[in-house]
Amino acid sequence: MCGIIGIYAQESVNQELYDGLTVLQHRGQDAAGIATSDGHSVKMRKDSGLVRDVFHTRHMLGLEGHVGIGHVRYPTAGCDSRTEAQPFYVNSPFGIALAHNGNLTNNFDLQKELFKTDLRHLNTNSDSEVLTNVLAHELHKVASLHMTPDDIFKAVNAVHGRIKGAYAVVALIVGQGILAFRDPYGIRPMVYGKRRNARGPEHIVASESVALDVLGYETVRDLRPGEALFIDLQGRVHAKQCAEESTYSPCIFEHVYFARPDSLMDGISVHKTRLRMGIYLGRKIRRVWPNHKIDVVIPIPDTSRTSAMQLAKELKITYREGFIKNRYIGRTFIMPGQEQRKKSVRQKLNPIELEFRNKNVLLVDDSIVRGTTSGQIIQMARDAGARRVYFASAAPPVRYPNVYGIDMPSPTELVAHNRSEKEICAKIGADKLFYQDLDDLIKAARKGNDKIKHFDCSCFNGKYVTGDVDKHYLELVNDLRNDQNRNQRPSHDTQAELKLTY
Numbered sequence: 001m002c003g004i005i006g007i008y009a010q011e012s013v014n015q016e017l018y019d020g021l022t023v024l025q026h027r028g029q030d031a032a033g034i035a036t037s038d039g040h041s042v043k044m045r046k047d048s049g050l051v052r053d054v055f056h057t058r059h060m061l062g063l064e065g066h067v068g069i070g071h072v073r074y075p076t077a078g079c080d081s082r083t084e085a086q087p088f089y090v091n092s093p094f095g096i097a098l099a100h101n102g103n104l105t106n107n108f109d110l111q112k113e114l115f116k117t118d119l120r121h122l123n124t125n126s127d128s129e130v131l132t133n134v135l136a137h138e139l140h141k142v143a144s145l146h147m148t149p150d151d152i153f154k155a156v157n158a159v160h161g162r163i164k165g166a167y168a169v170v171a172l173i174v175g176q177g178i179l180a181f182r183d184p185y186g187i188r189p190m191v192y193g194k195r196r197n198a199r200g201p202e203h204i205v206a207s208e209s210v211a212l213d214v215l216g217y218e219t220v221r222d223l224r225p226g227e228a229l230f231i232d233l234q235g236r237v238h239a240k241q242c243a244e245e246s247t248y249s250p251c252i253f254e255h256v257y258f259a260r261p262d263s264l265m266d267g268i269s270v271h272k273t274r275l276r277m278g279i280y281l282g283r284k285i286r287r288v289w290p291n292h293k294i295d296v297v298i299p300i301p302d303t304s305r306t307s308a309m310q311l312a313k314e315l316k317i318t319y320r321e322g323f324i325k326n327r328y329i330g331r332t333f334i335m336p337g338q339e340q341r342k343k344s345v346r347q348k349l350n351p352i353e354l355e356f357r358n359k360n361v362l363l364v365d366d367s368i369v370r371g372t373t374s375g376q377i378i379q380m381a382r383d384a385g386a387r388r389v390y391f392a393s394a395a396p397p398v399r400y401p402n403v404y405g406i407d408m409p410s411p412t413e414l415v416a417h418n419r420s421e422k423e424i425c426a427k428i429g430a431d432k433l434f435y436q437d438l439d440d441l442i443k444a445a446r447k448g449n450d451k452i453k454h455f456d457c458s459c460f461n462g463k464y465v466t467g468d469v470d471k472h473y474l475e476l477v478n479d480l481r482n483d484q485n486r487n488q489r490p491s492h493d494t495q496a497e498l499k500l501t502y
Contacts, residue, residue, distance in 0.1 A: 001258050001406050002086075002101040003027035004190075005206040006069040006170035006178045008231045010199040012036075014063035017070040020204075020211045021051045026260060027101075027207060028074035031085035035097035036068035037174050039233055042095055046071075046085040067178055067233070069170045071099035074407070084124045087172070088132040093143035095174035096136050100128040101207055102188040102405040105165035105468055108476075110134065113162075127165075135159050135171060147176060149230050149238035156181050156228040156242040164468050166251070166404035166456075168223075170205055177232040180205040184243035185465050186225030187251050187404050187456050189265045193217035194237075201235045208263040222266050225249075249465040252455040253406060255445050256395045257303055257366045268448030271306060276444035277394045278307035281364075281436050282314025285392065289432070294390060295359040298322035300349070300366075300377055307394040308364035317362070322355035322381075345376045357385035367395035368428070369408060371415025375428040391430040396438045397421065400462040401477050403469055408459060410478040 003024030007013045017034050032054040033046025045059040071086040087097040104127040114120045118137045138155040166187035171179045182190045193204045193212035204217045226243025250266050261271040296318045299308035312319035381389045397416035402408045411417045425433035458464045
């Protein structure tokens with residue numbers, strides 16, 4: 001998962017891009033990058049690390065221009081180098097800097113195609129570099145010194161025809177403007193906003209509406225699935241549906257874990273969705289265990305707080321904060337390597353013993369992925385004196401890999417893979433375990449926007465909305481994502497998929 005932003009302003013955009021990326025930092029803590037332009041050249045700075053560590057005063061002074069884009073990245077399979085920090089840049093046509101959130105499911109085929117047909121060289125295995133070159137190639141076909149928005153939209157239409165998967169893209173085209181587009185299923189989010197400056201209009205696109213709020217932009221709307229939006233250098237906004245077919249199927253895991261609660265995504269309040277998740281989960285617990293013996297509900301900070309509060313209210317049980325979080329430790333779900341995740345849990349959370357001592361405690365988390373963190377936290381609660389430790393997940397069991405931009409582990413490392421709920425409960429060491437029903441999770445999100453009929457729930461039900469994910473692809477994903485293989489040289493067969501054998 002990544003965060004992207006693009007801004008057209010009447011003055012220098014470097015500071016606003018920096019501030020916007022800081023707001024989106026929760027979407028990626030591995031690398032950050034900014035590219036700006038004065039209409040004639042591109043200035044760029046990117047590196048591994050947090051936004052605050054990548055950009056210093058000397059870098060900010062060099063990022064000149066009134067248009068620009070930015071990106072924050074979290075580590076994904078095969079993506080562990082500063083050379084793969086975004087934006088990516090190609091110098092023809094015009095000069096294009098591109099940032100991308102998502103994952104191309106036909107990335108390996110495209111790598112070969114770009115070399116053999118488009119005669120383009122790739123320096124990395126990143127699908128974002130692939131996407132940059134595909135867009136550049138299609139723009140080159142229609143490019144002229146006086147390129148029109150329709151020319152650009154024609155190129156985007158061709159891009160949709162070549163790439164598959166999930167993608168929200170923002171690109172800076174030198175001398176032309178900012179281009180943003182979204183995949184035909186709307187899996188990855190993208191929102192557009194504007195504001196009025198005394199010197200003229202200003203525009204923004206970003207992964208989440210919270211970036212618009214903090215920077216003082218008015219949210220206009222989300223980009224529709226398959227839609228492209230182009231902001232030219234005069235500040236005029238052009239939009240067009242570029243995908244020939246589109247179906248609204250946004251990723252529901254954004255509401256479970258990734259997005260900030262103060263964001264609106266596709267017209268749906270993340271905060272209200274999590275409130276409803278708590279209500280439905282509370283009703284389920286009351287239904288399956290009417291004579292429960294829960295003394296207190298304690299959330300595992302931070303994402304689960306909203307659901308836990310509403311669950312406690314639904315069950316008429318005391319809600320308490322029982323864990324203190326160290327704010328200087330990153331999100332364990334997006335940390336590379338199991339050993340680092342294990343170590344970070346104890347560093348990140350510390351229990352308040354008096355909230356656990358001699359109590360039957362219900363711990364609430366947003367989801368359970370590997371189960372390692374859940375098991376450690378349950379043991380922490382026992383060590384703090386809890387009599388019984390029950391565990392509730394605001395999301396259904398995560399049984400399948402996510403192939404659309406969330407770097408979940410291989411299926412064999414998912415605690416729910418090929419296990420019953422009773423077996424999962426024993427695995428993580430809980431006295432009882434409760435999962436949200438998938439129908440209730442969908443209902444919680446849909447209440448925010450009933451025009452959305454479908455969500456991508458592939459990590460819960462194994463149904464991949466793009467229709468092109470087969471057994472071979474999932475085996476390749478498994479090989480890439482297995483923690484034991486991450487730091488090893490890929491097998492010959494996998495390497496043939498990843499590195500082009502020209």
